[in-house]
Amino acid sequence: MKPIKVGLLGLGTVGGGTANVLARNADEIARRAGREIRITHAAAREVNPAVNTSGIELCDDAFAVVNNPEVDIIVELIGGYDPARQLVLQAIENGKHVVTANKALIAMHGNEIFEAAQKKGVMVAFEAGVAGGIPIIKALREGLAANQIEWLAGIINGTGNFILTEMRDKGRDFADVLAEAQALGYAEADPTFDVEGIDAAHKLTILASIAFGVPLQFEKTYTEGISKITREDVNYAEQLGYRIKHLGVTRKTDKGIELRVHPTLIPERRLIANVDGVMNAVLVQGDAVGPTLYYGAGAGSEPTASAVVADVIDVARTMTVDPENRVPHLAFQPNALSDTPVLPMEQIVTAYYLRMQAADRPGVLAEVTQILGEQGISIEAMIQKEPKEGESVASIIMLTQRIVESQMNEAIRGIESLDVIAGDVTRIRLEHLDR
Ligand code: HSE
Numbered sequence: 001m002k003p004i005k006v007g008l009l010g011l012g013t014v015g016g017g018t019a020n021v022l023a024r025n026a027d028e029i030a031r032r033a034g035r036e037i038r039i040t041h042a043a044a045r046e047v048n049p050a051v052n053t054s055g056i057e058l059c060d061d062a063f064a065v066v067n068n069p070e071v072d073i074i075v076e077l078i079g080g081y082d083p084a085r086q087l088v089l090q091a092i093e094n095g096k097h098v099v100t101a102n103k104a105l106i107a108m109h110g111n112e113i114f115e116a117a118q119k120k121g122v123m124v125a126f127e128a129g130v131a132g133g134i135p136i137i138k139a140l141r142e143g144l145a146a147n148q149i150e151w152l153a154g155i156i157n158g159t160g161n162f163i164l165t166e167m168r169d170k171g172r173d174f175a176d177v178l179a180e181a182q183a184l185g186y187a188e189a190d191p192t193f194d195v196e197g198i199d200a201a202h203k204l205t206i207l208a209s210i211a212f213g214v215p216l217q218f219e220k221t222y223t224e225g226i227s228k229i230t231r232e233d234v235n236y237a238e239q240l241g242y243r244i245k246h247l248g249v250t251r252k253t254d255k256g257i258e259l260r261v262h263p264t265l266i267p268e269r270r271l272i273a274n275v276d277g278v279m280n281a282v283l284v285q286g287d288a289v290g291p292t293l294y295y296g297a298g299a300g301s302e303p304t305a306s307a308v309v310a311d312v313i314d315v316a317r318t319m320t321v322d323p324e325n326r327v328p329h330l331a332f333q334p335n336a337l338s339d340t341p342v343l344p345m346e347q348i349v350t351a352y353y354l355r356m357q358a359a360d361r362p363g364v365l366a367e368v369t370q371i372l373g374e375q376g377i378s379i380e381a382m383i384q385k386e387p388k389e390g391e392s393v394a395s396i397i398m399l400t401q402r403i404v405e406s407q408m409n410e411a412i413r414g415i416e417s418l419d420v421i422a423g424d425v426t427r428i429r430l431e432h433l434d435r
Helices: 013-024 026-033 062-066 084-093 103-120 136-143 158-170 174-183 198-212 231-239 301-318 364-374 405-416
Strands: 004-009 037-043 057-059 073-076 097-100 149-155 242-252 257-267 279-286 290-297 349-359 379-385 393-400 421-430
Touching (some): 004 013, 004 301, 013 026, 013 301, 026 037, 026 301, 037 062, 037 301, 062 084, 073 301, 084 097, 097 103, 103 198, 136 149, 136 198, 136 279, 136 290, 149 198, 158 174, 158 231, 158 242, 158 279, 198 242, 198 257, 231 242, 231 393, 231 421, 349 364, 349 405, 364 379, 364 393, 393 421, 405 421
Parallel strands (some): 004 037, 004 073, 257 421
Antiparallel strands (some): 149 242, 349 393, 349 421
């Protein structure tokens, strides 16, 4: 049988890894796919000498690769919204299958891209876009297809997790760890995407659509990053038996779908609380299977290439399959997507960690607890730290029981307006991840 010809767009960290893995494991891959898979063309501005480019026709014009009639599958590893969107749409228009690691593209333009692909009967595969090497999309779309997914929670940004881990374990400085993550090729081209939660929000948007069969709605995802997390909060959380992780959480409730990315306290006894460094993990709760946990490298050259190449093999295997009978892009048939609303953040329900600076005098705690009580907020645990030498304010740290976010906002507004409270209240959401 004729080899399958791949056109690669981008030879950076992931593109280079993809070329190397496809070359190194060529025989094994051909045995799995039933045909030889060969990168015949690649477009890149620069080529890293460590990348195996033998047999690849190189150029610097990605559109030339997309428009080359010899190429069967386009692998888009340029990243970003543009020109990735035009390239992918052009490839589809040309009747080519597409594999991409571009979560930003899928989260923002996936609805349009899948519709175009559906019309042309081609596949768009994007496993590498979420949680690097972990086959979470395949697990959700196929392995858990019998279940109603109730919720999922994931550590889905390797850079952010690497930063939080190094801060906790080694007391390292935020900027210093970020620079290391960039040097290791983990961080996005714009690292604010990692530290402000945008990358995780892209990935969560995709996971939620596949879990619940709803269109991609990146603009409705609540997004908060790790840039305001202090060592103090990390330490207090530990004293209370919790770890702070940057989590993407999506949950189906009677009223709608929660879709949120933010720093979160998790009980330290949970496996997912012990996922450190650049590793990712996604915990999925299905009605039939119960909880399942998926763990692995969430970023990096060959771990991400592992998912890209698996998608290429998948596409190669299904190229002859009736387009109407392929696994749908978003797991549910395109005409069966539901319009379940995404809940505004004010309506989500969760527990909270609160830290505030209070005047060190009698009655202060009573004023704070009165406000919490008025909002129906129950305190689960509390620590009070004496003022540091030369200071007049004491730190109060509280864990609360679950409450709707709007009531917590109201309580925080009330507490911050008290004369005895200095500055803002720090609020970090807390998830027990047990139901
Ligand atoms: N910047 C991303 C991360 C790369 O750190 O997880 C993988 O998507």
